[in-house]
Amino acid sequence: MIFLVRIAPFLLLLLTGLCAAEDIQRFPPPDFESGYVxxxxxxxxxxxxxxxxxxxxxxxxxxxxxxxxxxxxRSRQGIFALTVFxxxxxxxxxxxxxxxxxAIQNVAFALFHKDIAIPFVVIAFxxxxxxxxxxxxxxxxxxxxxxxxxxxxxxIRPIRIPxxxxxxxxxxxxxxxxxxxxxxxxxxxxxxxxxxxFISFFRISGRLNIIIVGISLLAIGVFVGRPYxxxxxPYGAILRLLSQLSLWKxxxxxxxxxxxxxxxxxxxxxxxYPPTPEEAQPVRKDRxxxxxxxxxxxxxxxxxxWSFSLLAPTFSRTHPTVRLAEQISLEDSTQAETYSDASxxxxxxxxxxxxLFNQAQNLRDRFSLGAWIVGAFFGCxxxxxxxxxxxxxxxxxxxxxNANCVACGRCFSYCPVELKRRRDIKxxxxxxxxxxxxE
Amino acid sequence: xxxxxxxxxxxxxxxxxxxGFSLLCVGGxxxxxxxxxxxxxxxxxxxxxxxxxxxxxxxxxxxEESAVKCVQSYAMCGYCKLCxxxxxPSPKALNTGAENQLCPTGAIVRTFIEDPYYEYKIxxxxxxxxxxxxxxxxAFGNGSLYLQIRxxxxxxxxxxxxxxxxxxxxxxxVPYEEPYLLKGTTSKG
Numbered sequence: 146m147i148f149l150v151r152i153a154p155f156l157l158l159l160l161t162g163l164c165a166a167e168d169i170q171r172f173p174p175p176d177f178e179s180g181y182v183x184x185x186x187x188x189x190x191x192x193x194x195x196x197x198x199x200x201x202x203x204x205x206x207x208x209x210x211x212x213x214x215x216x217x218x219r220s221r222q223g224i225f226a227l228t229v230f231x232x233x234x235x236x237x238x239x240x241x242x243x244x245x246x247x248a249i250q251n252v253a254f255a256l257f258h259k260d261i262a263i264p265f266v267v268i269a270f271x272x273x274x275x276x277x278x279x280x281x282x283x284x285x286x287x288x289x290x291x292x293x294x295x296x297x298x299x300x301i302r303p304i305r306i307p308x309x310x311x312x313x314x315x316x317x318x319x320x321x322x323x324x325x326x327x328x329x330x331x332x333x334x335x336x337x338x339x340x341x342x343f344i345s346f347f348r349i350s351g352r353l354n355i356i357i358v359g360i361s362l363l364a365i366g367v368f369v370g371r372p373y374x375x376x377x378x379p380y381g382a383i384l385r386l387l388s389q390l391s392l393w394k395x396x397x398x399x400x401x402x403x404x405x406x407x408x409x410x411x412x413x414x415x416x417x418y419p420p421t422p423e424e425a426q427p428v429r430k431d432r433x434x435x436x437x438x439x440x441x442x443x444x445x446x447x448x449x450x451w452s453f454s455l456l457a458p459t460f461s462r463t464h465p466t467v468r469l470a471e472q473i474s475l476e477d478s479t480q481a482e483t484y485s486d487a488s489x490x491x492x493x494x495x496x497x498x499x500x501l502f503n504q505a506q507n508l509r510d511r512f513s514l515g516a517w518i519v520g521a522f523f524g525c526x527x528x529x530x531x532x533x534x535x536x537x538x539x540x541x542x543x544x545x546x547n548a549n550c551v552a553c554g555r556c557f558s559y560c561p562v563e564l565k566r567r568r569d570i571k572x573x574x575x576x577x578x579x580x581x582x583x584e
Numbered sequence: 585x586x587x588x589x590x591x592x593x594x595x596x597x598x599x600x601x602x603x604g605f606s607l608l609c610v611g612g613x614x615x616x617x618x619x620x621x622x623x624x625x626x627x628x629x630x631x632x633x634x635x636x637x638x639x640x641x642x643x644x645x646x647x648e649e650s651a652v653k654c655v656q657s658y659a660m661c662g663y664c665k666l667c668x669x670x671x672x673p674s675p676k677a678l679n680t681g682a683e684n685q686l687c688p689t690g691a692i693v694r695t696f697i698e699d700p701y702y703e704y705k706i707x708x709x710x711x712x713x714x715x716x717x718x719x720x721x722x723a724f725g726n727g728s729l730y731l732q733i734r735x736x737x738x739x740x741x742x743x744x745x746x747x748x749x750x751x752x753x754x755x756x757x758v759p760y761e762e763p764y765l766l767k768g769t770t771s772k773g
Contacts, residue, residue: 170726172662179698183658184705188764189736191627240646242741251742255620261757262623272614279603279610335743348646390603465753486751490634 197266200239204273204289207231211288212281214554216393219563221554227288228297236291241347245270245285246292246380247338249322250329257330274380278387282395286374286381287552292343296371297553299363303370303413311415311549312534314376319526322379323519331511333464342373370413374551385548395545395552398562402542409543411559416549420540434535442528449524450517457516461509470505473498625760628744632730632767634754637715637722641731644746645713651737652713652746654691654706657768660728663701669721669729670694670704686716708734728768735763 174183207227214223235241248271255263274285286293325337338344342359345351351359365372374381397408397417409417461467465487472488475481484492491501545556557563630641630652641652666678670692675684680694691710695703706729713731721729747755758765 170660170662171724172664172726174659174661175663175701177698177701181697181703184703186655186657186766186768188766189734191735191738191740191760191763242646242739247742252617254742255617259620260623262625263617263620264625265618265621268614268617268621272610272617275610276607279606334748338742339745339748348648350646350648387606390599390606392603469753486636486638487753490636490752490754494633 194264194266197243197264200235200243201266201269203234204270207289208273208277208284211284211552212277212393215284215287215395215552216281219399219554219557221557224288224552224554225297228294231289232291232294232298235289236295236343236347241291241341241344242338243267243270244292245274245290246378247335247341249380249383250325250335250337253326253329254332254335258332275383275387278384279390280392282388282391282393282547283381283384283551285384287554290374290380291347292341292378293371293374293551295343295346296363296366296373299366300370300413301367304368305410305413306369306415308415311375312530315549316523316527316530317376318379318382318385320523321377322382323522323526325379327460327515327519328463331464331508331515333460337379371551375414375549388547388550391547394547395550395554397543397545397556398560399566400562403562404542405561406543407559407561408556411556413555414549414551414553416546416551417556418540418544418546420542420544421538431535431537435532438528438531438535441531442525445528445531446521446524449522449527450520453516453520453523454513457513458509460516461512464508464512466501467505467508467512470501473501626757627733627735627740627760627763628738628747628755629733629758629763629765630731631754631756631765632732634752635715635718635731636752636754637719637731638751639714639716640749640751641746642712642714644749646739646741646745647737649737650713650746651733651735651739652731653708653711653734653737654713654715654718654729655732655766656704656706657728657730657766658703660726660768661704662726662728663697663703664725665700665702667694667702667704667721668724669717673720686720688712688714688716692717704729730767732764732766 207230211224211227214220214227235244243266248267251263251267252271255261274289277284288294321337325335328334328336340355340358342355342362345356345359362372369375404420406419409419411417462471469487469491472485473491476484476488642650645651668686670686671678672684672686677684682690685692689710689712691707691712693705693707695705697703715731718729718731721727744755747753
């Protein structure tokens with residue numbers, strides 16, 4: 146009987162087709178006679194972030210060790226071992242989060258949302274590798290970054306990439322950096338995390354399209370050295386700039402260069418440049434090109450900002466508020482009978498459309514301003530690259546280009562001078578031991 | 585390493601100057617950011633009034649086992665014998681047999697209190713956050729079952745990947761100290 150009573154409203158609802166009203170007490174809670182006490186919904190507090198400080202210590206230790214291995218010890222084996230460790234710890238154990246690349250967005254988000262805190266660990270993850278880059282180059286890329294590590298291990302059969310391709314694809318990171326900061330600053334999405342190609346390997350789960358991108362990048366990475374680092378990584382773009390200022394630089398040869406060209410062949414990243422030819426190039430032609438590029442600079446900046454401003458409306462649709470506002474105005478204008486989930490939820494709550502539309506308009510304004518800035522930034526990056534390329538450089542020996550060098554240490558063992566040094570160290574060691582025994 | 589006598593060239597001076605400047609910038613930036621590390625922290629939470637029980641919570645979380653779980657608002661629950669959140673729409677019998685249950689993992693624990701009332705409690709270790717029970721409880725019951733992010737599990741990602749997928753934009757940032765949006769406390773009657 147009770148069953149029928151209970152089911153009656155159930156049937157009634159089915160008949161009338163009414164459903165999903167908010168917080169309606171169809172069946173009021175009973176008064177219990179058995180002395181039953183209603184439990185309370187538990188609200189467990191957030192996890193303690195102790196592990197974060199372990200990460201921080203690990204980061205500092207790994208960066209210091211990488212600097213030591215690259216600058217002082219000059220050991221490819223050591224760097225490789227550290228790479229494997231970082232891949233296991235920062236990659237597979239910590240599942241690729243927190244990472245310095247993603248921290249760019251947190252910092253950008255925090256700069257534009259002053260009332261929202263940014264965790265201390267994230268700040269440190271963003272800044273520590275930068276400080277190390279000012280002293281010892283891109284050691285972060287060499288042995289700490291798990292994304293770099295997974296690609297470095299995949300690099301089995303490196304081929305040489307033509308310089309023009311390397312230089313032109315090397316512009317993409319600036320674009321990616323600009324967009325990442327832009328989207329994080331307006332608060333629409335964190336694209337670096339969303340499209341991180343290797344995170345699905347670390348977490349052993351992920352969206353299909355990202356897994357496909359990750360696998361194809363790794364497949365390319367078997368032949369082309371670190372495709373993500375060279376052609377996409379926005380953090381690499383910052384490190385690239387700072388590492389040019391670094392105090393201690395990794396050198397191919399520990400001593401005098403014999404110009405054997407072996408190191409240039411060995412570098413999978415095209416970061417070792419041959420010496421410039423002896424005979425002086427026609428200086429006037431060089432100067433002319435430089436002047437031309439300097440004239441091109443404002444033009445490129447203007448072109449960049451103009452072309453990106455055309456994309457502003459598309460960009461603005463990445464923000465959920467703008468999307469919702471557009472959906473609602475579309476539904477209202479076409480008098481749609483069925484609403485989208487988001488619009489239905491908004492309507493059910495009875496919030497003001499005016500407020501929503503105003504918010505959306507504010508966001509659109511921010512997006513169009515941001516798009517101009519990103520465009521100008523990218524134009525500026527392209528122009529700076531062109532100017533940099535047309536500056537004449539004098540190199541007497543084979544030299545490492547610190548901007549492109551990820552300090553992997555592959556070239557060390559190709560240098561005959563370095564091999565001689567190692568032999569000397571090896572042969573002197575037993576001799577010294579013998580001496581000490583004799584004494 | 586070979587030590588050459590250091591010549592001060594235009595280039596080296598420029599590099600050193602720029603390095604010093606960059607260090608200063610990094611330091612200043614660190615100071616500015618540290619100040620903000622003391623500001624209000626936020627975490628993610630689902631607004632149960634916006635949730636449409638699409639089922640993405642179960643699959644889109646970066647954790648292997650989603651941090652979203654179903655919770656029971658005991659003050660709202662009707663303690664029905666025929667709980668539409670617990671039983672399959674056409675149950676063979678009103679008992680706890682697996683074939684009668686709606687929950688795919690059997691995460692709802694049904695205990696007898698007194699005739700004809702039963703308590704429904706969520707076993708969070710079994711719950712996947714799929715929201716099936718939530719949907720049916722909302723449709724035919726009191727709507728006392730709803731989804732919440734459990735912060736003992738949540739990693740508090742930069743950008744919640746379920747929030748990205750959420751069709752009704754029910755995910756929002758809430759103060760870190762009180763990271764729940766509980767139902768039942770604002771019951772309309």
